[in-house]
Amino acid sequence: MHLMQLPREVLLGEDLVGEVINVAKRLGLGSKALVLYGPKTKEIAGKDVERSLAQEYDVEGVTVKGATMEEVNRVLNKTRDAGVDWLIAVGGGSIIDVAKLASFKAGVPFISFPTTASHDGIASANASIKDLGAKTSVKAVPPIAVIADVKVIKTAPYRYLAAGVGDMISNLTAVRDWQLAHRIKGEYYSEYAASLSLMSAKMVIKNADIIRLGNEESVRKVVKGLISCGVAMSIAGSSRPASGAEHLFSHALDMIAPKPALHGEQVGVGTIIMSYLHGLKWERVRETLKRVGAPTNAYELGIDPDVIIEALTIAHTIRPERYTILGKDGLTREAAEKAAKITGVI
Numbered sequence: 001m002h003l004m005q006l007p008r009e010v011l012l013g014e015d016l017v018g019e020v021i022n023v024a025k026r027l028g029l030g031s032k033a034l035v036l037y038g039p040k041t042k043e044i045a046g047k048d049v050e051r052s053l054a055q056e057y058d059v060e061g062v063t064v065k066g067a068t069m070e071e072v073n074r075v076l077n078k079t080r081d082a083g084v085d086w087l088i089a090v091g092g093g094s095i096i097d098v099a100k101l102a103s104f105k106a107g108v109p110f111i112s113f114p115t116t117a118s119h120d121g122i123a124s125a126n127a128s129i130k131d132l133g134a135k136t137s138v139k140a141v142p143p144i145a146v147i148a149d150v151k152v153i154k155t156a157p158y159r160y161l162a163a164g165v166g167d168m169i170s171n172l173t174a175v176r177d178w179q180l181a182h183r184i185k186g187e188y189y190s191e192y193a194a195s196l197s198l199m200s201a202k203m204v205i206k207n208a209d210i211i212r213l214g215n216e217e218s219v220r221k222v223v224k225g226l227i228s229c230g231v232a233m234s235i236a237g238s239s240r241p242a243s244g245a246e247h248l249f250s251h252a253l254d255m256i257a258p259k260p261a262l263h264g265e266q267v268g269v270g271t272i273i274m275s276y277l278h279g280l281k282w283e284r285v286r287e288t289l290k291r292v293g294a295p296t297n298a299y300e301l302g303i304d305p306d307v308i309i310e311a312l313t314i315a316h317t318i319r320p321e322r323y324t325i326l327g328k329d330g331l332t333r334e335a336a337e338k339a340a341k342i343t344g345v346i
């Protein structure tokens with residue numbers, strides 16, 4: 001059996017803080033709610049959501065400090081101890097992922113209220129959590145609803161929107177890796193999920209100039225694409241359609257870089273290199289990232305070229321069960337250096 005779980009409601013519009021109560025009522029959510037936010041997103045929209053909900057719900061807030069198992073367990077204990085009926089995550093990918101995994105473990109629903117359009121975990125069913133070693137996603141549940149307030153998301157620096165483009169354009173190489181694994185390893189492959197995922201990548205290539213404007217239309221375009229990526233992952237039953245070798249490179253950077261860049265920025269640069277390795281038109285990927293103002297090289301990522309090379313050579317070790325263009329043995333230092341130089345990444 002193949003179970004596909006999807007959000008029941010997706011709201012995209014302006015001034016949606018007050019809509020949270022209506023969504024909760026329509027979905028018949030219980031009386032005790034827990035609002036998760038980060039130190040910054042508490043001020044951006046978290047407190048407003050909490051205040052609005054307090055009119056009709058018994059509500060508590062919790063500040064989450066990153067996507068770690070420690071934070072998931074802290075939220076989980078709070079949820080169980082206080083008899084919380086549902087969660088709402090007001091924040092970036094990290095806060096949403098903590099809510100996603102805690103809600104899955106507690107068996108209660110959660111609402112996703114994104115404050116950035118920088119990642120495709122907004123509506124997905126998997127959570128990327130750091131636990132001891134690398135951070136790769138584990139199965140959880142999708143949000144019962146997504147409430148994407150364009151005005152709130154627009155408060156984020158433009159850089160976040162450009163990162164969202166990076167996370168979507170990565171589907172080009174992620175799907176290629178998936179096809180490779182299907183042919184070489186006989187891995188399950190869903191043509192439907194792959195097509196949906198590729199559609200988001202093609203849409204950002206087509207709409208790069210509109211996205212670059214950084215206005216409300218740009219936010220809407222990026223958010224819709226990111227939600228579609230989440231749906232593609234739910235159909236696939238894993239992050240396969242949206243995460244291949246370019247993501248392994250980003251996960252490696254998260255492990256070894258003194259100051260990693262945004263997830264979407266790193267996977268965007270990874271996509272340039274992996275497109276080159278796949279024999280795809282890597283120049284087109286770089287051109288799109290340039291057009292939207294996303295980083296395309298080590299300097300713009302703020303990461304030392306040596307760290308980039310090191311990440312390329314260890315990327316294949318991070319999730320060995322997920323076959324990619326990097327193969328079983330990964331890239332040699334020479335091959336990594338050559339690929340990064342040819343593509344202008346270093």
Ligand SMILES: NC(=O)C1=CN([C@@H]2O[C@H](COP(=O)(O)OP(=O)(O)OC[C@H]3O[C@@H](n4cnc5c(N)ncnc54)[C@H](OP(=O)(O)O)[C@@H]3O)[C@@H](O)[C@H]2O)C=CC1
Pocket residue numbers: 037038039040041042044067091092093094095097115116118119120121122124125126127128135137152153155156157163167239262263264
């Ligand atoms: N589960 C999935 O399918 C996927 C998960 N991911 C994960 O998502 C994470 C990346 O998400 P991303 O959103 O890029 O980064 P983070 O959630 O880590 O947020 C980065 C920073 O941005 C701040 N921030 C959030 N919203 C705003 C805003 N409106 N204005 C100003 N600052 C803001 C956060 O504040 P604060 O400190 O308050 O939190 C935080 O300091 C990674 O952990 C990645 O692995 C990515 C793709 C898919």
Ligand SMILES: O=C(CO)COP(=O)(O)O
Pocket residue numbers: 120121126128135136137138167239242243247248
């Ligand atoms: O970031 C993701 C998809 O964009 C999730 O990827 P991982 O499964 O590699 O964590």
Ligand SMILES: [Zn+2]
Pocket residue numbers: 119120167242243247263267
């Ligand atoms: Zn991603």
